[in-house]
Every structure is written in C-alpha cells, then in structure tokens.
Amino acid sequence: MDIAxxxxxxxxxxxxxxxxxxxxxxxxxxxxxxGFDILGMCLNEPNDLMEVKLLKEKKVIIHSADGYPLPSxxxxxxxxxxxxxxxxxxxxxTGFEVTIHKRIKPGSGIGSSAAxxxxxxxxxxxxxxxxxxxxxxxxxxxxxxxxxxxxxxxDNVAPCIFGGITLIRSIHxxxxxxIPSPDLFVTIVHPQIExxxxxxxxxxxxxxxxxxxxRQWGNIAGLVAAFMQNDLDLxxxxxxxxxxxxxxxxxxxxxxxxxxxxxxxxxxGGGISGSGPSLFMLSxxxxxxxxxxxxxxxxxxxxxxxxxxxxxxxxxTGVKIIAE
Amino acid sequence: MDIAxxxxxxxxxxxxxxxxxxxxxxxxxxxxxxGFDILGMCLNEPNDLMEVKLLKEKKVIIHSADGYPLPSxxxxxxxxxxxxxxxxxxxxxTGFEVTIHKRIKPGSGIGSSAAxxxxxxxxxxxxxxxxxxxxxxxxxxxxxxxxxxxxxxxDNVAPCIFGGITLIRSIHxxxxxxIPSPDLFVTIVHPQIExxxxxxxxxxxxxxxxxxxxRQWGNIAGLVAAFMQNDLDLxxxxxxxxxxxxxxxxxxxxxxxxxxxxxxxxxxGGGISGSGPSLFMLSxxxxxxxxxxxxxxxxxxxxxxxxxxxxxxxxxTGVKIIAE
Numbered sequence: 312m313d314i315a316x317x318x319x320x321x322x323x324x325x326x327x328x329x330x331x332x333x334x335x336x337x338x339x340x341x342x343x344x345x346g347f348d349i350l351g352m353c354l355n356e357p358n359d360l361m362e363v364k365l366l367k368e369k370k371v372i373i374h375s376a377d378g379y380p381l382p383s384x385x386x387x388x389x390x391x392x393x394x395x396x397x398x399x400x401x402x403x404x405t406g407f408e409v410t411i412h413k414r415i416k417p418g419s420g421i422g423s424s425a426a427x428x429x430x431x432x433x434x435x436x437x438x439x440x441x442x443x444x445x446x447x448x449x450x451x452x453x454x455x456x457x458x459x460x461x462x463x464x465x466d467n468v469a470p471c472i473f474g475g476i477t478l479i480r481s482i483h484x485x486x487x488x489x490i491p492s493p494d495l496f497v498t499i500v501h502p503q504i505e506x507x508x509x510x511x512x513x514x515x516x517x518x519x520x521x522x523x524x525x526r527q528w529g530n531i532a533g534l535v536a537a538f539m540q541n542d543l544d545l546x547x548x549x550x551x552x553x554x555x556x557x558x559x560x561x562x563x564x565x566x567x568x569x570x571x572x573x574x575x576x577x578x579x580g581g582g583i584s585g586s587g588p589s590l591f592m593l594s595x596x597x598x599x600x601x602x603x604x605x606x607x608x609x610x611x612x613x614x615x616x617x618x619x620x621x622x623x624x625x626x627x628t629g630v631k632i633i634a635e
Numbered sequence: 636m637d638i639a640x641x642x643x644x645x646x647x648x649x650x651x652x653x654x655x656x657x658x659x660x661x662x663x664x665x666x667x668x669x670g671f672d673i674l675g676m677c678l679n680e681p682n683d684l685m686e687v688k689l690l691k692e693k694k695v696i697i698h699s700a701d702g703y704p705l706p707s708x709x710x711x712x713x714x715x716x717x718x719x720x721x722x723x724x725x726x727x728x729t730g731f732e733v734t735i736h737k738r739i740k741p742g743s744g745i746g747s748s749a750a751x752x753x754x755x756x757x758x759x760x761x762x763x764x765x766x767x768x769x770x771x772x773x774x775x776x777x778x779x780x781x782x783x784x785x786x787x788x789x790d791n792v793a794p795c796i797f798g799g800i801t802l803i804r805s806i807h808x809x810x811x812x813x814i815p816s817p818d819l820f821v822t823i824v825h826p827q828i829e830x831x832x833x834x835x836x837x838x839x840x841x842x843x844x845x846x847x848x849x850r851q852w853g854n855i856a857g858l859v860a861a862f863m864q865n866d867l868d869l870x871x872x873x874x875x876x877x878x879x880x881x882x883x884x885x886x887x888x889x890x891x892x893x894x895x896x897x898x899x900x901x902x903x904g905g906g907i908s909g910s911g912p913s914l915f916m917l918s919x920x921x922x923x924x925x926x927x928x929x930x931x932x933x934x935x936x937x938x939x940x941x942x943x944x945x946x947x948x949x950x951x952t953g954v955k956i957i958a959e
Binding site for chain 2: 347348479486490518526528529533534535537540545554
C-alpha cells in the first residue's frame, strides 16, 4: 500500500444518480493490547447506521436521529469535519446532509467517533463516484478524530474503512498496512463509566523504560507474525502490554478480574479497547466467546455497574453500503 | 513454536559412530535496525569453521586453530560455556573437544561469539544423536553470549541456529518465532575500529520517549509484515530506528554518509549490525548490493580506515554440517 498524500489537483466528482446512501459504520478496537497507537481491528457489532444525501452546494449538514446533542458547527462534529476536508478536494461545489443513528455509545472505547467519521466519508465517496482512495478517506476521517479527542490518530478510522486488522506504521506520512486476520470471536464488555480519551492520554508517562519498550515491541512483532501465520497460541502469548495497560487499567473497575477469569474461561487474551472503558477478549470459537461473556456479566453484576456486552466477529470489509 | 524450557529429565545420548563433525557457523546481523534485542538475520558469509570431537568423559576442551588467545577455563569461553550446559543435561558422561577456525573477527558486530556458541552446540548435538531441539540449543548457546558480553541475549544465536530471520518475542521465557525471509542481498562493511558490546550497551539511555517507542514499534510491526508479505518497499520504509541508532551511530565514523549514499545507490535500507561497528545494507539484487559495496569502500578509503566488505545473501538454514 502506498503512502497517502493529498493530491495537488482537486478531483472531479462523478455524482451518483440516486443521490442518497445508507451505510453501516462498525465499531473498532484500537491498540489490540500491545499495539498502542498503531494497531486496530474492525468489529461486526455494534455499528452505527448513517444516511447521507448528496447536495450540489458546498455545505455540510449533520442531524442526529436519536436526539444526541450535536455541535451546530459541522467543523466541530466528528462526521462533519472529515466531509469539509473532502469537499475542499472536489472541483465542483458539493455538499452532504448526514443523519446519524448512533448505536455505538460515545465514550465507550470501541470507536464511536471513528465510526461517524469513517461512515461519513465512505458514504460521501460513494455519492461522488468513489474518486478517493481508501487511504484518502483515512486522511479525511482523522480530522474527525481530532475534533473528538484533540489528536489525529488512525487506529480506529483505518480498520473501520479498510476492515480487518490494520497497522498504522506511521501517521506522518500516513502509512497503512492491512494485516490478514484470523477467524476469531470477540467478546466486548462496556461498563457504563466515563473514561475520556483525553484523560486516558494525559495519565500516560511521557517516558518509558527501554527494557519495557523492548518487551512491548517483541510482543507487537509476535502479534503481527501470529496474525499472519494464524498461530492462535502465539496471539495469546503476544497479547501482553507492559506500558499502557498498567497505567490505564486503574481507571476501569474490575479490570484485573475480567482479564484473569476470561483467560481461565478459555479466551486467548485481550485487554482495554482503545482508551477504555470497554474491554475485549479474543476467543477461538463462539462457545468460548459466550462463556467469556457470562464471566464478564457475572463480574459487573457483582461490582454493581451497568454494562453492555457483545459477542461478535472480526469485520473483514469495514463500512458497508446497505441501501441507496 | 513452543516455549523452550529445560527438561526435568536428562537426555540419553545416542552417540554418532564417527565421533567427529565439521561445521560452518555463520555470521548474523542482530537488531535489523528497528528490532533492538528481538530480531536477527543469518548470513551466508562470513562464517567460522569448527571441528568437534566426541569424548566419553564429562570434559570440554577448546582449541583455537588460528592462535587467537582463548581463556583456559572452558566456562569462560563462548563455545565452552554452552557445551558445559549441554553435558549437564545428558545422562552419560560426555564431553567435547572443539577446534575453532575463527574467520568472523571478534568484535565485528556480525555475531562472532554467537557463531562459536551456536556452531559448538549444533555440532555437539549431532554427535549425541540430535537429542536436543533447536530451542534447547538456543538456550545453551545464550550462555556463550553471557560470557562474551555479560548479557544472555538470543538475537544472534537464534538466527545462527534456525537460519533465516528470527524474532525473539521474549527471553524469559524463551519464545522464538521464525519469520519467512525474502531473497535479499546483504552488503556488510566492517570498519576496523573497536566497539565493545558492553560499551555499546552502556551508552544507551535507560528511558526513552513514549512517542519514540511508538514510532519504533510501528516500524517493527511494519518490518515483520513486510518480510512475511515480501513487500520490499515496506521493508525499506520500516528500516528506521529512532531510539538506538541516534546514540550508537556516534561511535562509528562515516555512519551517516554510508547510510545516505548506500540508499542513493539503491539499497532498501540498513544500519548498524548488532552493536557495531559493522554496518549492513539490504538490496533487492546482486548488482545493487555490489554497487553498495563500492560506495562503502569509497567512503572508508576516503576516511582512511581499514575495512572488510562482504556481499552475501540470507542464510536460510543456519549452522551447516559439512563433514563427519
């Protein structure tokens, strides 16, 4: 895959006749334990439903279908900011009217803002005749992440757009590599506490021990090799984070117990999804993934925290067009 | 590949009738730029020639064929220490008499101590009927590295024993993964200055910036993915070290010029081999690898430093038995 760079020439849109498209924008798990800021994985559940209408003027309008309060300025909205970038690279006055059915709870740590950003750009690109590459779409969608968390990161928007597991080798310049992903089951628990991405970033130390960094990059290399060789035991051994997890897990009640008991129940491994509070676990089959779900439910029932759980699989295609 | 652990029961040797074996123990490039302490690559040139004779008593004798001064105590020798570990895990009194023809210059940074250690254990294992696994041999050979540099590391001995490119995900417990390696050409230059591994380790900072660590593990993940997908451009982009190279390269005259001019000559990339002073460059074909060699020669001629160069390929089989 080449490095994505903005083009010097604006693209000529090739408008869709329908002028309307409906997409499913999936949740994503960033970091994958040892791959802080560089790895992400796309999920089949949960996902947002988004409807996008083509406008023939340079304008972006965002509606919430469910009454979530949205910033009135589209530049301050996670779906709006990427679309503003996109229409600035089109040579005819073009705009989009977006209606978001938000089903991935904001602040859950499973890529809610990324789904809005990625869903919007994939839908909009469809309406202008797919003149932009997936790499361009990631570049646009990162502006949504900047609105959401103050940082332009791609470890949710890239897997949401490409599907499967993606490696962001570098942000400047943007370099995205699709990693073949095995057929694993994913169990997610979202304990209903608030962990803001900004806060989860601020508690990290700016310096780390070299010996910990070495252990971490051994695990990342092991995890990438394991995905590519479909070596499930090696996936389990490599899902270890000695740098971020020890700091961030303190923000998540029940973390240690969930991790220990889910592995006892047969999960290969797992940890914090993105910056939390959701936790994810990978399993080799559905029966194990459901056992893991029961373990999660028991733990949060006992703690007395509200939660949602999902049992799902790796989504290998990313944002999906379901109607036009 | 499983994790190597010492067995509780000693092995019964199945002695070779010949009682003698001759092996080629190849040089290796540790770190591979961004994979400090976790990646290593085996070379077809240069290599040590080693002769090993079976003894029926618990004894290790080491001879140098070329007059290199050797410690009289085998426990203090890089070939001897691993053999002492091995014979302690055999259930009959067994020993080895080793003659080393040292052709990989000690202190060159291309795995001279590892070749002695790995060559000795592969040859000895052959003489006792290959009762030990390659993982066991790495475990033994690391005792040689400890004698040589004070640290038990496997990023030279593992590729020397397994061949190809190996990932050491973890040392405790030992976890080695073979990475499929593309058919690349390797150019090595060994400028004749002394860089002791111990010193090269001591100048490293104990803490690194998190942002640098993230950049490094993006590159490592990219390099592993690139090797496995045979993506030569991605290999080139991933051969970047923002942590170790900026510190260690100061010890090596001509480093920046070699790196820049070799890439201009068509090399995919490269850097310090192990802890130096040798430098290596990867190229997609032999013509480029030879052009890179000329560039290296010109630079060190101009600096006025003695040097050796090699143009070679990746050795995919490791230590090789050539006679018995």
